[in-house]
Amino acid sequence: MKKMLEKLNIKDVNIGACSGGEAWFEDPQGQELVSYNPATGEPIAKVIQATDKTYDQVIANAVQGFKMWRMTPAPKRGLVVRDLGEALRELKEPLGELVTLEMGKITAEGVGEVQEMIDICDFAVGLSRQLYGLSMHSERPAHRMFEQWHPLGAIGVISAFNFPVAVWSWNAAIAAVCGDPTVWKPSSDTPLTAVAVQHICNRVMADHGLQGIFNIAIGRGAVVGERMINDERLPLISFTGSTQMGRRVSEAVAKRFGRTILELGGNNAIIVVEDADLDMTVRAILFGAVGTAGQRCTTTRRIIVHKSIASELTKRIVQGYKQVNIGNPMDEGILMGPLVTKAAVEDMMAALEKAKEQEGEILHGGHRLEKLGEQFVEPTIVKMPAQTEIVHNETFAPILYLMEYGDIEEAIRLHNEVPQGLSSAIFTTNLLTAEKFLSHEGSDCGIANVNIGTSGAEIGGAFGGEKETGGGRESGSDAWKGYMRRQTNTVNWSKELPLAQGIKFGD
Amino acid sequence: MDIEVSLETPVEDLVEKYPEAVGFLSRHGVRCIRCGEPLWCTLGELL
Numbered sequence: 001m002k003k004m005l006e007k008l009n010i011k012d013v014n015i016g017a018c019s020g021g022e023a024w025f026e027d028p029q030g031q032e033l034v035s036y037n038p039a040t041g042e043p044i045a046k047v048i049q050a051t052d053k054t055y056d057q058v059i060a061n062a063v064q065g066f067k068m069w070r071m072t073p074a075p076k077r078g079l080v081v082r083d084l085g086e087a088l089r090e091l092k093e094p095l096g097e098l099v100t101l102e103m104g105k106i107t108a109e110g111v112g113e114v115q116e117m118i119d120i121c122d123f124a125v126g127l128s129r130q131l132y133g134l135s136m137h138s139e140r141p142a143h144r145m146f147e148q149w150h151p152l153g154a155i156g157v158i159s160a161f162n163f164p165v166a167v168w169s170w171n172a173a174i175a176a177v178c179g180d181p182t183v184w185k186p187s188s189d190t191p192l193t194a195v196a197v198q199h200i201c202n203r204v205m206a207d208h209g210l211q212g213i214f215n216i217a218i219g220r221g222a223v224v225g226e227r228m229i230n231d232e233r234l235p236l237i238s239f240t241g242s243t244q245m246g247r248r249v250s251e252a253v254a255k256r257f258g259r260t261i262l263e264l265g266g267n268n269a270i271i272v273v274e275d276a277d278l279d280m281t282v283r284a285i286l287f288g289a290v291g292t293a294g295q296r297c298t299t300t301r302r303i304i305v306h307k308s309i310a311s312e313l314t315k316r317i318v319q320g321y322k323q324v325n326i327g328n329p330m331d332e333g334i335l336m337g338p339l340v341t342k343a344a345v346e347d348m349m350a351a352l353e354k355a356k357e358q359e360g361e362i363l364h365g366g367h368r369l370e371k372l373g374e375q376f377v378e379p380t381i382v383k384m385p386a387q388t389e390i391v392h393n394e395t396f397a398p399i400l401y402l403m404e405y406g407d408i409e410e411a412i413r414l415h416n417e418v419p420q421g422l423s424s425a426i427f428t429t430n431l432l433t434a435e436k437f438l439s440h441e442g443s444d445c446g447i448a449n450v451n452i453g454t455s456g457a458e459i460g461g462a463f464g465g466e467k468e469t470g471g472g473r474e475s476g477s478d479a480w481k482g483y484m485r486r487q488t489n490t491v492n493w494s495k496e497l498p499l500a501q502g503i504k505f506g507d
Numbered sequence: 508m509d510i511e512v513s514l515e516t517p518v519e520d521l522v523e524k525y526p527e528a529v530g531f532l533s534r535h536g537v538r539c540i541r542c543g544e545p546l547w548c549t550l551g552e553l554l
Contacts, residue, residue, distance in 0.1 A: 221547035228538050242541030295543055343522045344543050346530030396543040
């Protein structure tokens with residue numbers, strides 16, 4: 001562990017406010033934040049959190065950085081992101097291990113998360129030559145109309161513990177080629193991965209003589225988070241977290257007419273049709289529900305299964321759950337690690353009590369695994385007689401609710417009944433049923449899959465959801481447009497001044 | 508270090524110092540953490 005931390009420049013005490021290699025900002029007033037290993041409860045290292053003073057220093061550097069960065073041609077900005085991707089390739093293993101150590105997902109997932117960072121950097125490099133605007137035919141003679149996409153400004157990125165580095169990279173790599181610096185407030189549960197990434201960014205910025213393009217301000221939500229969402233110097237806040245916090249962020253940013261990209265709660269379901277390939281379905285459910293210990297935004301939380309195959313599917317899922325090795329996520333062969341905090345364990349147990357009160361029947365799990373450590377739990381399957389209040393709420397833990405349906409209309413109604421709208425899936429071999437699910441009378445989610453589970457999205461598509469999930473889109477496709485401002489231009493190359501709509505004014 | 512809990516207590520502090528309070532409060536309809544993270548408000552704002 002010591003070697004891995006050294007490779008990533010993590011010290012016993014680290015500074016939590018930075019704009020570049022020469023710009024680590026210290027304030028004696030800064031409070032210590034201890035990062036713990038969720039598998040053992042042992043402290044890993046400390047971070048001195050940003051204060052009002054050091055936050056302002058970071059923002060000033062980001063604003064200054066924007067003035068220079070927006071004048072750097074986009075393909076040249078892409079070269080910086082290309083080098084960031086190369087630096088991440090070099091440190092993929094240690095950074096992935098740090099993700100595991102600090103957050104608790106298994107090493108394969110931790111390293112996979114860094115691969116996702118590399119993928120988005122590669123995507124962004126190509127994008128740096130494709131920030132296209134449309135051209136339109138003007139209704140006026142000898143006029144040309146077109147649109148341009150201009151950089152927006154310094155962007156605030158507030159990310160969550162469950163993807164401590166990938167979500168930052170979805171934002172930062174795209175924002176960088178768009179001409180926008182980023183100021184990152186990571187989760188207080190995963191500050192060390194952010195410090196490690198900042199060191200990598202500093203190296204890349206130094207190689208290009210840059211400062212203030214990639215910045216961090218680590219601190220409490222009530223301190224740094226509130227400063228960011230109310231800060232007019234940040235025209236866009238990209239927030240990943242709960243619906244409840246998203247509402248607060250949205251209101252604060254809207255008050256100052258800023259923009260938001262919101263990636264909020266999910267309550268993702270898989271509909272299993274009677275003609276589904278059950279072997280494939282069970283594998284997808286296991287990965288979707290148990291992966292990352294049920295702490296993904298896209299975790300499978302609900303199974304809506306046709307009543308004719310409910311018994312068989314349930315039997316197979318329970319068998320699958322029995323095979324899941326739970327333990328230290330750094331160890332080989334482990335499929336599920338701990339929950340991120342003791343509070344998360346409490347939240348899960350309270351949810352299970354409510355599920356039982358609402359006539360849920362626990363078919364597997366439901367207990368703490370104290371022998372392994374305070375933050376280990378059993379992945380749990382609960383059969384629900386109906387989609388009750390607890391099923392409508394997202395509990396960020398490995399709880400899977402099973403419900404039955406009679407016809408596909410009922411399945412889709414149950415599916416869309418919850419307030420969240422992030423990810424969804426159907427397992428069927430019937431083309432008509434699959435198309436119905438993907439149609440405008442089907443899934444109401446931002447992501448809808450056929451014969452693939454709800455989690456494990458690729459970076460090439462736009463990621464995000466509808467309803468209480470917030471409506472934001474990050475990562476691939478044309479999500480880059482959220483990080484730029486659109487300008488519509490009309491050029492008159494005639495010697496006349498015709499007005500639109502044929503209006504005559506004083507002629 | 509212990510903290511005195513009042514309506515003005517930041518939820519982030521409460522969750523860090525007394526994680527067991529999360530289960531207790533949740534059973535009484537007050538959820539301090541969502542998506543695995545504490546809310547940024549005070550305890551009073553949740554009630």
